[in-house]
Amino acid sequence: MITRIYHGDSGEKLREIADDAVDLIITSPPYADQRKNTYGGISPDQYVEWFSPISLQLLRILKPTGTFILNIKEKVVNGERSTYVMELVLTMRKQGWLWTEEFIWHKKNCYPGKWPNRFRDAWERLIQFNKSRKFNMYQEAVMVPMGDWANARLKNLSATDKTRDPSKVGSGFGKKIANWLEREKAYPTNVLHLATECGNRGHSAAFPEELPEWFIQLFTREDDTVLDPFMGSGTTVLVAQRMRRNAIGIDIVSDYCEMARSRLRPVQLSLFTPEDGYEEAQF
Amino acid sequence: MITRIYHGDSGEKLREIADDAVDLIITSPPYADQRKNTYGGISPDQYVEWFSPISLQLLRILKPTGTFILNIKEKVVNGERSTYVMELVLTMRKQGWLWTEEFIWHKKNCYPGKWPNRFRDAWERLIQFNKSRKFNMYQEAVMVPMGDWANARLKNLSATDKTRDPSKVGSGFGKKIANWLEREKAYPTNVLHLATECGNRGHSAAFPEELPEWFIQLFTREDDTVLDPFMGSGTTVLVAQRMRRNAIGIDIVSDYCEMARSRLRPVQLSLFTPEDGYEEAQF
DNA sequence: GTTCCGCATGAATCGATAG
DNA sequence: ACTATCGATTCATGCGGAA
Numbered sequence: 001m002i003t004r005i006y007h008g009d010s011g012e013k014l015r016e017i018a019d020d021a022v023d024l025i026i027t028s029p030p031y032a033d034q035r036k037n038t039y040g041g042i043s044p045d046q047y048v049e050w051f052s053p054i055s056l057q058l059l060r061i062l063k064p065t066g067t068f069i070l071n072i073k074e075k076v077v078n079g080e081r082s083t084y085v086m087e088l089v090l091t092m093r094k095q096g097w098l099w100t101e102e103f104i105w106h107k108k109n110c111y112p113g114k115w116p117n118r119f120r121d122a123w124e125r126l127i128q129f130n131k132s133r134k135f136n137m138y139q140e141a142v143m144v145p146m147g148d149w150a151n152a153r154l155k156n157l158s159a160t161d162k163t164r165d166p167s168k169v170g171s172g173f174g175k176k177i178a179n180w181l182e183r184e185k186a187y188p189t190n191v192l193h194l195a196t197e198c199g200n201r202g203h204s205a206a207f208p209e210e211l212p213e214w215f216i217q218l219f220t221r222e223d224d225t226v227l228d229p230f231m232g233s234g235t236t237v238l239v240a241q242r243m244r245r246n247a248i249g250i251d252i253v254s255d256y257c258e259m260a261r262s263r264l265r266p267v268q269l270s271l272f273t274p275e276d277g278y279e280e281a282q283f
Numbered sequence: 284m285i286t287r288i289y290h291g292d293s294g295e296k297l298r299e300i301a302d303d304a305v306d307l308i309i310t311s312p313p314y315a316d317q318r319k320n321t322y323g324g325i326s327p328d329q330y331v332e333w334f335s336p337i338s339l340q341l342l343r344i345l346k347p348t349g350t351f352i353l354n355i356k357e358k359v360v361n362g363e364r365s366t367y368v369m370e371l372v373l374t375m376r377k378q379g380w381l382w383t384e385e386f387i388w389h390k391k392n393c394y395p396g397k398w399p400n401r402f403r404d405a406w407e408r409l410i411q412f413n414k415s416r417k418f419n420m421y422q423e424a425v426m427v428p429m430g431d432w433a434n435a436r437l438k439n440l441s442a443t444d445k446t447r448d449p450s451k452v453g454s455g456f457g458k459k460i461a462n463w464l465e466r467e468k469a470y471p472t473n474v475l476h477l478a479t480e481c482g483n484r485g486h487s488a489a490f491p492e493e494l495p496e497w498f499i500q501l502f503t504r505e506d507d508t509v510l511d512p513f514m515g516s517g518t519t520v521l522v523a524q525r526m527r528r529n530a531i532g533i534d535i536v537s538d539y540c541e542m543a544r545s546r547l548r549p550v551q552l553s554l555f556t557p558e559d560g561y562e563e564a565q566f
Numbered sequence: 567g568t569t570c571c572g573c574a575t576g577a578a579t580c581g582a583t584a585g
Numbered sequence: 586a587c588t589a590t591c592g593a594t595t596c597a598t599g600c601g602g603a604a
Contacts, residue, residue, distance in 0.1 A: 354577095356577075358578080359579060362579095393578080394576060395578080396580085398579055398580055399580080400580090401578095401579070404579090407577085480576090481574080481575055481576060490577095
């Protein structure tokens with residue numbers, strides 16, 4: 001298991017990665033015109049033009065069974081939502097990407113504020129792209145407890161019913177009970193309810209660890225490889241390493257690389273087995 | 284206060300409506316390839332072409348201060364999400380519409396099912412378009428109790444709840460009440476949590492009454508005019524009438540017009556004042 | 567009168583089968 | 586091959602009848 005941190009521009013560094021090498025790409029690129037002081041601020045007009053060569057590289061290095069999750073939200077420009085996200089999706093489809101799904105990240109504690117013609121923005125897009133129609137998805141890994149329905153009805157089952165003699169399994173009644181119990185968990189939907197992280201860690205767009213964790217559970221297994229080409233403070237890489245996935249993080253800001261490295265080291269020391277490695281590149 | 288029901292094609296009937304006559308358009312047009320038996324089913328390829336002339340008419344009849352809420356969701360075609368909604372937004376902007384905002388309707392009880400590469404779809408788009416950057420928005424009318432927005436049932440917000448006693452305005456006591464209200468209530472976000480109506484309530488409606496009610500509260504006042512060019516069973520028109528707004532409903536299916544008419548009549552008889560009118564056109 | 571349980575019902579999606 | 590139709594899958598909700 002290897003964790004690699006690259007310092008540099010994604011458009012450049014991605015070329016050093018081999019074809020079909022990555023199982024999951026999950027990233028939150030700098031939004032248009034945001035975070036000017038760190039990333040230089042890409043204007044909405046130029047956003048697609050800026051991102052296209054990168055998405056082309058990502059298409060090359062992703063395994064045919066892999067998935068790309070893009071966390072993005074269009075900003076308001078002159079009273080209107082910008083259309084660069086839509087244009088980006090259309091452009092990426094022309095590159096060969098399949099637009100499989102769009103998850104919604106509902107931010108329970110969204111940014112406060114009040115405007116005369118607008119409410120607070122409490123959601124972001126998590127756009128799923130794939131290279132082919134057959135991709136790896138481990139749905140059982142992210143099942144959630146059912147709603148009140150099951151709880152309300154299961155509570156009536158007596159303890160003896162639940163611990164019924166296994167020999168009874170196969171009889172009508174025993175079978176039925178087993179079916180009930182299996183229904184305690186349900187598959188989730190394409191709407192994620194997560195709070196944004198409060199402790200900001202110095203990075204301006206840190207998302208909560210639960211977000212990469214959920215997608216890493218869903219789309220990878222142990223020893224698979226996860227990439228974040230806009231690593232920031234390194235949340236995705238950190239979570240991937242903790243979950244025993246190979247991880248690659250890239251960021252153009254050296255301070256972020258340093259921060260990610262400092263968050264990774266202790267974990268590495270305590271958990272890595274001898275064959276595991278840790279590589280720092282281009283510092 | 285007048286409620287009008289038109290039977291016919293929206294592309295045709297909208298021409299009979301004057302310029303700048305409507306304060307709020309809220310509708311849920313037939314989704315591509317959906318509702319084939321009733322609406323004929325527009326293919327995803329032809330969707331923009333089909334809707335463009337209608338949105339052009341809507342632009343003409345909307346007041347400059349008015350708002351257009353479009354409820355829509357792209358379906359999956361051959362494993363991919365269709366792009367016709369994105370293309371529609373881009374096309375409508377070229378027509379002169381402003382894409383002001385996109386609300387998310389989180390459907391708590393979405394359609395069930397299980398597939399190897401996809402979770403259940405639990406959200407729909409509520410895309411807000413405007414004719415100009417200055418539009419009417421009455422944010423106080425939809426404030427919700429502090430705490431979980433999902434628990435605040437919108438149906439509890441009756442019209443009388445929002446009309447403050449005029450005698451209290453200006454007095455110290457009234458001011459204090461206002462302060463209390465400000466403390467107890469918060470502005471909502473752009474994510475709405477509503478369950479769809481199941482068919483057990485006698486009629487099956489595309490969306491729950493709370494949905495048009497919320498937007499009617501937010502974007503109109505009494506005696507304003509609300510339009511639904513794809514009326515269906517008439518939920519929007521019914522709610523608008525109950526909230527003492529003028530309402531116009533159009534549908535190409537005569538059975539739906541009949542259903543809407545039957546839902547409207549009893550309300551009209553019990554609530555209308557003498558100067559109110561009810562008009563049935565083109566049955 | 568409560569509470570509880572059975573049941574029908576969705577603006578869904580995939581894969582297999584049929585023309 | 587390419588489209589049209591069908592069955593299977595699945596879960597929150599509210600109504601009606603039962604305990």
